[in-house]
Amino acid sequence: xxxxxxxxxxxALCTGCxxxxxxxFVLGAPGAPHARPVRTILAGDPVPPSRAVALVQATxxxxxxxxxxxxxGLRAEAQRLGCDAVVQVRIARAHSTATATGFAVxxxxxxxxxxxxxxxxxxxxPWAPPPPLPAATPAPSGxxxxxxxxxx
Amino acid sequence: xxxxxxxxxxxLLVAAQGCASxxxxxxxxxxxxxxxxxxxxxxxALSDPPxxxxxxxxxxxxxxxxxxxxxxxxxxxxxxxxxxxxxxxVTPVVETRMRPTTQSVPCFGIRFQAGCSQSYLTPEEVAVxxxxxxxxxxxxx
Numbered sequence: 001x002x003x004x005x006x007x008x009x010x011x012a013l014c015t016g017c018x019x020x021x022x023x024x025f026v027l028g029a030p031g032a033p034h035a036r037p038v039r040t041i042l043a044g045d046p047v048p049p050s051r052a053v054a055l056v057q058a059t060x061x062x063x064x065x066x067x068x069x070x071x072x073g074l075r076a077e078a079q080r081l082g083c084d085a086v087v088q089v090r091i092a093r094a095h096s097t098a099t100a101t102g103f104a105v106x107x108x109x110x111x112x113x114x115x116x117x118x119x120x121x122x123x124x125x126p127w128a129p130p131p132p133l134p135a136a137t138p139a140p141s142g143x144x145x146x147x148x149x150x151x152x
Numbered sequence: 153x154x155x156x157x158x159x160x161x162x163x164l165l166v167a168a169q170g171c172a173s174x175x176x177x178x179x180x181x182x183x184x185x186x187x188x189x190x191x192x193x194x195x196x197a198l199s200d201p202p203x204x205x206x207x208x209x210x211x212x213x214x215x216x217x218x219x220x221x222x223x224x225x226x227x228x229x230x231x232x233x234x235x236x237x238x239x240x241x242v243t244p245v246v247e248t249r250m251r252p253t254t255q256s257v258p259c260f261g262i263r264f265q266a267g268c269s270q271s272y273l274t275p276e277e278v279a280v281x282x283x284x285x286x287x288x289x290x291x292x293x
Contacts, residue, residue, distance in 0.1 A: 025218040027195050043241075052197040055218055055242060059279045087198070094246035097277040101242045103197050 018063030022073045024081070024104070025055040031082020031106055038075040039085040040102075047087045050105035054081055057101045065098040067091065078104040176212035176224040178232055178287065186233025186289065193226045196288075197239045204288040208232040213282040215247075225283050234287030243282045251276040 030053050041047060058073030060066060074086045081104050089102035186207065194201075210228045214221035222237075229237040250273040259268035 023218050025195075025222050027197060047198065050198065055197065055222070055239070057218055057244065057279075057281060088242065090243055092244040092246045092279070094248065094277045097246045097279055099244045099246060099279040099281075101244045101281055103242075105198070 018061065018065070018069070020058060020060045020064045020069050020073045022056065022058045022077045024057070024077055026053065026081075027055060027103075028053045030054065033080050033082055035079060036084075038078045038083065040071055040075065040089055041085060041087040043088045043090045043102075047105075048085075048107060050085065050087065051108045052103045052105050053083050054104045055101070056081075056086060056104050057099060059097065059099040061097050065093065065096050067093075067098070070098050070100040074100055074102055074104075082106065173216050174212070174214040174220050174224045176210070176228045178208050178210040178228040180208040180232055182207045189230045189233050189235055191235060193229055193235055193237050195222060195226065195237045195239065200238060200288065201236055201290050204236060204238075204290050207234045207287040207289055209284075210237070210287050211282065211284045213280055215278045215280045218281065221281055221283060225285065229287040232287040234289050236288035236290055237285065238288050239283055239285040241284045243284070245280045245282060247278050247280050249276050249278050250274070 028051055054077075056074055056077045058070040058077065060069040060073070064070075070091070071089075074089065078084075078086050083104040084107045085105050086102040087105050089100055091098070091100045093099075182205070210225055210232070212221055212225040212228065214224060225239070226237050229235075252271055253274045254269050254271045256269045
């Protein structure tokens with residue numbers, strides 16, 4: 001029984017050495033909280049048609065200053081807001097602090113008319129790859145010559 | 153009795169301005185300059201509203217939280233006469249600051265040891281969020 005005491009003290013100390021702090025700024029109407037998986041889309045990757053609900057930030061310190069904790073913080077906040085994904089996620093990390101920002105969104109009609117609609121059913125799993133980009137239309141060229149970046 | 157000098161107070165104010173944790177700026181890009189907008193401002197991300205006119209570029213950074221950050225961003229949009237604050241990018245940065253710390257130490261060779269302390273700088277990591285976007289104007293239909 002006695003050897004368990006130092007272990008308990010060690011566990012108590014370690015759990016106190018890390019913290020994750022999440023904050024948000026609401027941009028649109030949130031939905032009902034849920035426990036479904038939330039997809040994470042990094043900045044630069046294509047975003048399916050969606051409506052921004054909140055700007056969210058998760059900051060981990062100490063033992064929580066790593067990717068799993070801050071991404072979990074973003075996803076938990078998105079679940080509380082009834083969102084389906086966190087998009088445009090950017091991450092910064094230093095020695096004892098890591099932080100990530102993104103937009104918690106709900107799949108829906110695109111507010112941008114130039115975005116191609118994508119069925120929400122194709123992005124059900126949080127680990128699913130981003131939807132394919134719409135087929136690029138070749139730029140019209142007057143003289144019929146191939147573009148300079150095409151293969152010979 | 154000599155009146156207290158204002159120089160230390162002014163120096164403190166200047167130093168405080170230089171260390172402000174919320175900063176924002178903007179630059180107009182439209183030809184015409186609109187007056188300060190006192191009405192509601194819609195904060196928008198991911199897409200532009202239809203029939204929006206761009207008035208200028210806006211940036212803001214803060215380490216005090218998202219509320220203060222967006223508030224500073226919106227204030228810049230108001231200054232350009234905009235009624236839509238369009239956020240284009242949100243960038244987090246972890247900056248290392250040197251924070252002064254004072255610690256009491258034993259005073260060797262001094263009889264009264266009540267006031268002995270030493271000050272030194274300790275590194276502190278601060279999460280800063282930076283917004284870059286635009287001020288837009290959407291006229292009511």
